[in-house]
Amino acid sequence: MKLEIKSLRVRLNGKDVLKDITLSLDSGLTVIIGENSSGKTTLLKTMAGLVKPSAGEVLVDGKSIHQLHARERARLIGYCWQNPYHGFFEENVKREIEFILKNTGVNGRKDYVEILGVEKLFNKNPFKLSGGEARRVSIASVVVADQPIVLMDEPFNDMDLDGYRSLRKLVEIFKKEKKIIVIALNNAMMMEALSPDLIVLLRGGNVVKVGKPGEIGEKEFEENNIVTRRALIESPESNY
Numbered sequence: 001m002k003l004e005i006k007s008l009r010v011r012l013n014g015k016d017v018l019k020d021i022t023l024s025l026d027s028g029l030t031v032i033i034g035e036n037s038s039g040k041t042t043l044l045k046t047m048a049g050l051v052k053p054s055a056g057e058v059l060v061d062g063k064s065i066h067q068l069h070a071r072e073r074a075r076l077i078g079y080c081w082q083n084p085y086h087g088f089f090e091e092n093v094k095r096e097i098e099f100i101l102k103n104t105g106v107n108g109r110k111d112y113v114e115i116l117g118v119e120k121l122f123n124k125n126p127f128k129l130s131g132g133e134a135r136r137v138s139i140a141s142v143v144v145a146d147q148p149i150v151l152m153d154e155p156f157n158d159m160d161l162d163g164y165r166s167l168r169k170l171v172e173i174f175k176k177e178k179k180i181i182v183i184a185l186n187n188a189m190m191m192e193a194l195s196p197d198l199i200v201l202l203r204g205g206n207v208v209k210v211g212k213p214g215e216i217g218e219k220e221f222e223e224n225n226i227v228t229r230r231a232l233i234e235s236p237e238s239n240y
Ligand SMILES: Nc1ncnc2c1ncn2[C@@H]1O[C@H](COP(=O)(O)OP(=O)(O)OP(=O)(O)O)[C@@H](O)[C@H]1O
Pocket: 012, 013, 015, 017, 034, 035, 036, 037, 038, 039, 040, 041, 042, 043, 082, 186
């Protein structure tokens, strides 16, 4: 499977949020990394069909995802929200997980839900979950439908070590299953830890650079306002 983004532009409320994005993604893990407001979330939402481009297109195996019926698109692409509470609307977690299965008519991957440790939360109200619990439920309620394309927006936010390991394990399984996985991050250390197949550096709605791990140096990340290991451990005085 191939996901292609061709000359994509997105204009929201008079602002050019994505300017001219062209990318070609194969199965495996792509990390989209960029400073705050660089356009990561808008790009992922457009790839998921939640935002309409003002020009250009998003193609899966040559077919525009914006032309697909909603149900077909939901089977093909899963988008995990940056704000996990945005995806919730059911009264308990179990119904939240089951919703997408009813909607898409697929059997679902209970093993993914198990890896994320969500079953013990089934009777809880999604809106009353802690931040880390909500993150796990939010991801589980999307990926349970086993889409071949999974887009995750800052999925490690709020996660404790156990959550981090669970999600890492899930990403490794997705890789083995040859899914196209796209993760938006604003931190180069997290990116490094994930050993992505491809890194896309975004700034001001443009792709600054596309590379493999090692092809974009710490200096280049820092110049683009990305937290690196080196920047994190330096003393605050050195910047003032
Ligand atoms: N609906 C909208 N209307 C107008 N401007 C918007 C809208 N949505 C996003 N933007 C603007 O587009 C820019 C990119 O936003 P986006 O959420 O895609 O950035 P991001 O890279 O995900 O940032 P962060 O790291 O903070 O999550 C920001 O300047 C934001 O204010």
